[in-house]
Amino acid sequence: MSRTLRLVAFLVGAAVLALLIREVGVDTLAEGARTVGWFAVPIVALHAVVYGLNAVAWYITLAHEPGAPPFFSIFRISVVGFAINFLTPVVNAGGEPYRMAALTPWLGGRKAAGSVLQYAMLHALSSLLMWLTAIIAALTLPGVHGRIWWVLLAMGGVILAALGVVRSGHRHGFVARLAGWIARRRLGRLSAWLTKQEEALVAVDAQITTLHAERPGRLGAAIAVDYLSRWVAMGELLLVAYAVGTPLGITPAVMISGLSALAVNLFFLLPWEMGSREGSLYYFFGLAGVPASLGLIAAVMTRLREIVWCALGLALAGPGGRAAAAEARAGHTTPPAA
16 A cells, blocks of 8 residues: 555545544543543453453464463463554554564464464454344344345345355365465566465465364364454443443444444554544444444543553563564565565
């Protein structure tokens, strides 16, 4: 993505955010943040559980590997990876190269890459399941009707198809096939690099499919734990609503949490989710029959929590880890450009 396009995306997101703040009012937001007050502490602490469950899910897929790292190392790598993703302005994928580099001393390069890709697929699967759950929850709410109802139903069909694609990747592999397809596009040095890596990519695919074929129970448990982390993360919205004295039920909270996450992913080109996070929470809180201004207060708390955990992640990286994190974020670990 060019700097110009990145700047345009940032300005669009910033404009949306400015319009929302103007609509709600700075005083209303400030009063809401003051009302939340000390509830910011449990909101931030809640994500220790979320990241812990993410680490458990990843650890479940790794526990059978000889020389697998201990759980607390997986937890540390997970938190640092999420911090780097937050610092990556667009797409939020900078943490994956770091995870591969951090796992390599235990597993070797190929197995580390396979493990990171495997967990990325698993994490995507739990996201799709949560989005589908959110759509089902939304369809039961009285405020969701007419055209919105049909749009959500159609999106549910698309998500079901995406679930099938991800499951196929777990079952049959996808890395070598995708790399082969890209290599055939004759993209210069990138195609040549992928062709040389064919044997390694086949080995990565084998690692991904082996877990599905030989340890389906372990894979299912990992998916369930990662999916559970989505429900725990939803507790952030419940805490914000409770803090400001606005009742919020589980069903609308599931809808808001899942669909706002889906919206953020649809607008992934906006740097740091600028405007998409705030806009989606504003809209879906209103759709749930809750004051829409609460969505912006929730967004403020989310930003605060992200900044705190970003700082904790960089602290956990240590001096050497921060250097590796910076390199991964800069893209120095990616294959040669075409």
